[in-house]
Amino acid sequence: xxxxxxxEADFTSGLDLHLDLTxxxxxxxxxESALREAVRRGRLTAGTRLxxxxxLAADLGLSRGTVVQAYTQLIAGGWxxxxxxxxxxxxxxxPESGTGEAADHGPPEPGVTALGDLRxxxxxxxxxxxxxxxxxVRRVMSAMESEQLGYPDPAGVPALxxxxxxxxxRTRGVAATAGSTVITAGFTxxxxxxxxxxxxxxxxxxxxxxxxxxxxxxLLAAAGIDPMPLAVDxxxxxxxxxxxDAGFALLTPAHQxxxxxxxxxxxxxAFIDWARRNDAYVIExxxxxxxxxxxxxxxxxxxxAPDRVIYAGSTSKTLAPGVRLGWxxxxxxxRGPLLRTVRETGSTPPVIDQLVLADLLSSGSxxxxxxxxxxxxxxxxxxxxxxxxxxxxxxxTGVAAGLHTLLPLASEAAERxxxxxxxxxxxxxxxxxxxxYWYPTDEERPAALLIGxxxxxxxxxxxxxxxxxxxxxxxxxxSG
Numbered sequence: 117x118x119x120x121x122x123x124e125a126d127f128t129s130g131l132d133l134h135l136d137l138t139x140x141x142x143x144x145x146x147x148e149s150a151l152r153e154a155v156r157r158g159r160l161t162a163g164t165r166l167x168x169x170x171x172l173a174a175d176l177g178l179s180r181g182t183v184v185q186a187y188t189q190l191i192a193g194g195w196x197x198x199x200x201x202x203x204x205x206x207x208x209x210x211p212e213s214g215t216g217e218a219a220d221h222g223p224p225e226p227g228v229t230a231l232g233d234l235r236x237x238x239x240x241x242x243x244x245x246x247x248x249x250x251x252x253v254r255r256v257m258s259a260m261e262s263e264q265l266g267y268p269d270p271a272g273v274p275a276l277x278x279x280x281x282x283x284x285x286r287t288r289g290v291a292a293t294a295g296s297t298v299i300t301a302g303f304t305x306x307x308x309x310x311x312x313x314x315x316x317x318x319x320x321x322x323x324x325x326x327x328x329x330x331x332x333x334x335l336l337a338a339a340g341i342d343p344m345p346l347a348v349d350x351x352x353x354x355x356x357x358x359x360x361d362a363g364f365a366l367l368t369p370a371h372q373x374x375x376x377x378x379x380x381x382x383x384x385x386a387f388i389d390w391a392r393r394n395d396a397y398v399i400e401x402x403x404x405x406x407x408x409x410x411x412x413x414x415x416x417x418x419x420x421a422p423d424r425v426i427y428a429g430s431t432s433k434t435l436a437p438g439v440r441l442g443w444x445x446x447x448x449x450x451r452g453p454l455l456r457t458v459r460e461t462g463s464t465p466p467v468i469d470q471l472v473l474a475d476l477l478s479s480g481s482x483x484x485x486x487x488x489x490x491x492x493x494x495x496x497x498x499x500x501x502x503x504x505x506x507x508x509x510x511x512x513t514g515v516a517a518g519l520h521t522l523l524p525l526a527s528e529a530a531e532r533x534x535x536x537x538x539x540x541x542x543x544x545x546x547x548x549x550x551x552x553y554w555y556p557t558d559e560e561r562p563a564a565l566l567i568g569x570x571x572x573x574x575x576x577x578x579x580x581x582x583x584x585x586x587x588x589x590x591x592x593x594x595s596g
Contacts, residue, residue, distance in 0.1 A: 231542030232580030236520035242573035272299025279477035311339035319363025327553035352379030376514020507589035519570035531563040
């Protein structure tokens, strides 16, 4: 007897399902409800091919007829699709009731695709220049010498170091050469390498911005360095209380994260004077320096003191975090110790990826992509400000730059309530307190919503913005 398509699916689908069939609704109804819930929660995504009825019945200890009946009901309801020869799959477009019911079950589970994502620090990864990258791979693989696939230079591929040095000199005013440039796997790895290097040189304490990235404090602590807070106000990080025994200060001078302010010229000079006076350094995290939307450019801090400022950049905001490529421009006094740390950790990024990025930089493809992204993000920021101005009197804060802006809120409680309400509605948001930007303290701190307007893919931007405006319009906790 010839097997039916559903029988053949028994052998081609090795999908395991975790389905809760507890309850007193009967096996068929329990299975139907469990499958519907798995689809609604996102554990079974659109297009997923389900096990054949024989396989699922055997796995769950049910009769095949019970499984057939459950599949039939879910197909009729629009949750699943069934076609001869292709088995049973999760529908691409779910019934309207699916979206409405999801909010009754609390926040989306980890890994579930939400209706919208406005968390900061993320570019529109759907705009990644795939065609340029693929073309770069072809050119690199055609021209690459076999010897280049050997053990790489710990400082990075020479072609990329040269291309990065030219790029940051041209676009950010950095004093850089191929010899002073070290290629890393993004800024997080770069900071980890620097922390280990400084610890090996005797550093015990370092200063970071408050508020600032909690993960940066954690990386320093993991390397045995005690992080200390630098207060931030409208003029950026305040150097007034820098301790003499700190080995370095970690700053975001061009666009402080998260406040979005620029480090005042007088404070730039004060940090450099402190570094020279105490044989210390400044780590300049220029995480989104390419994205400025006003008329007045803000250059890097490093050219003021190339011997005391370590300049750091990456492709995480310009291309995508998953590319995992970044760079450091390092003073000569630190190059040897840093490269020893790189060798000890075996942390050089893949050679082929380095060569492809070098190709994009030298061909102009990287610049063209950045210009396209800059134009798109500028338009989004303007539209965001215009839409929110209709529903709240509280203006957005932060200079016109980067990938995020801030909406001040009345209190930490209001911030947490808005973030939680948004999450239950399928919108991912982040606040100063919900993301642990502040150093731990009993002191009451300002609250704000960080809106990452670059994050949504182009097709989802308007829907995501509509959802945000709807939520803010019903909030009484804005600060103005």
